[in-house]
Amino acid sequence: MVSTDHDTLRHAPLSQVRAAIRDGTYRAHTAGLGAGYLQANLAILPSAHALDFMRFCQRNPKPCPLVGVSDTGNPMMTTLGHDIDIRTDVPAYTIYRDGTLTGTATDIADLWSDDMVAFALGCSFTFENALMQAGIPMWHIDNDTTVPMFRSSIDTVPAGPFSGKMVVSMRAVAPGHLDQVRAISQRFPLAHGGPVHWGDPAEIGIHDPQRPDWGDPAPIPDGHVPVFWACGVTPQVALESASPPICITHTPGHMLITDIPEDAETAILSQTPQ
Known part of the structure; x- marks a missing residue:
C-alpha cells in the first residue's frame, strides 16, 4: 500500500494527493501539499x-x-x-x-x-510555496502543524447579512526577510496578497499570539517579527451574523x-x- 502520510504526500504528484483525499486515506492539513x-x-x-x-x-x-x-x-x-x-x-x-x-x-x-x-x-498556502522556494522557512509546515489563525479587530465590509471581524493567519519572520516576504506574497492577490499587519499583535486585537482561535500555536523566536495575513476563515465568522x-x-x-x-x-x- 502506498504511504499517505503528510511527508510522503509533500513530494507526491497532485493526482496522488487528490486520490488520497478523495478515498479517505488522508484527512489532515494540506499545508505544503500540491506544491505549485x-x-x-x-x-x-x-x-x-x-x-x-x-x-x-x-x-x-x-x-x-x-x-x-x-x-x-x-x-x-x-x-x-x-x-x-x-x-x-x-x-x-x-x-x-x-x-x-x-x-x-x-x-x-x-x-x-x-x-x-x-x-x-x-488560500495563503499558495504563497507559502513561493516563500519556501526563496529559502524562507515555514515553521508550521516543517513541524507538520496548522498555521495559527486569529479573530482580529479589523472590520470587514458587510453585505446583506454577512459581516464580522477579519480572521488573520500568523507567521514569524526574521527581520532580514521581512521586505522579501512582503514582496513575494504581494505577487499572489488571489492568495490574500501581502500582509495586513506586522509587529505588535495587540494593535489588531490579538492579545496572546500563543493562543490562536484556529490552528496550532507557533513560536515567535527572539528577534523575529509576527506577520499577519488576511485569512479565508473570515467567512466562517461572517456566518455567525448571516x-x-x-x-x-x-x-x-x-x-x-x-x-x-x-x-x-x-x-x-x-x-x-x-
Whole structure:
C-alpha cells in the first residue's frame, strides 16, 4: 500500500494527493501539499444566500479572494479542474446550521443538495510555496502543524447579512526577510496578497499570539517579527451574523487543492470582474 502520510504526500504528484483525499486515506492539513498549485478555502451555501455572499467576497477581496463558483446544484468545480468533486476532495469539512457550528465530516455527499452553491476562495498556502522556494522557512509546515489563525479587530465590509471581524493567519519572520516576504506574497492577490499587519499583535486585537482561535500555536523566536495575513476563515465568522439554515466550509487548514498553477493568477484575474 502506498504511504499517505503528510511527508510522503509533500513530494507526491497532485493526482496522488487528490486520490488520497478523495478515498479517505488522508484527512489532515494540506499545508505544503500540491506544491505549485492554487489551494482554496471553501464555503457552500443555499442559493438564496449566494448573491449576498458573492457581494461579501467582492467587498472584502483580501480575506475572501474569489477563485471559483459552482453552478447551483452541481458539485463539480469545473473551472478549477477537470475532475474536482467538492463533496469529497477536501480532507475535512465543518458544518454550520443557523450560524452555529454543529459538527465536522470527511465527506458531504449526504449533505449536498440541488439548491447548494460552492465558493472557492484563495488560500495563503499558495504563497507559502513561493516563500519556501526563496529559502524562507515555514515553521508550521516543517513541524507538520496548522498555521495559527486569529479573530482580529479589523472590520470587514458587510453585505446583506454577512459581516464580522477579519480572521488573520500568523507567521514569524526574521527581520532580514521581512521586505522579501512582503514582496513575494504581494505577487499572489488571489492568495490574500501581502500582509495586513506586522509587529505588535495587540494593535489588531490579538492579545496572546500563543493562543490562536484556529490552528496550532507557533513560536515567535527572539528577534523575529509576527506577520499577519488576511485569512479565508473570515467567512466562517461572517456566518455567525448571516445564520443560513446550513453552510459547509473547509475545516481550517484543510483546503481544496485545485488544478490551477500558482503562476496562472494573472489569467484568473483577467477573467474576474473588477
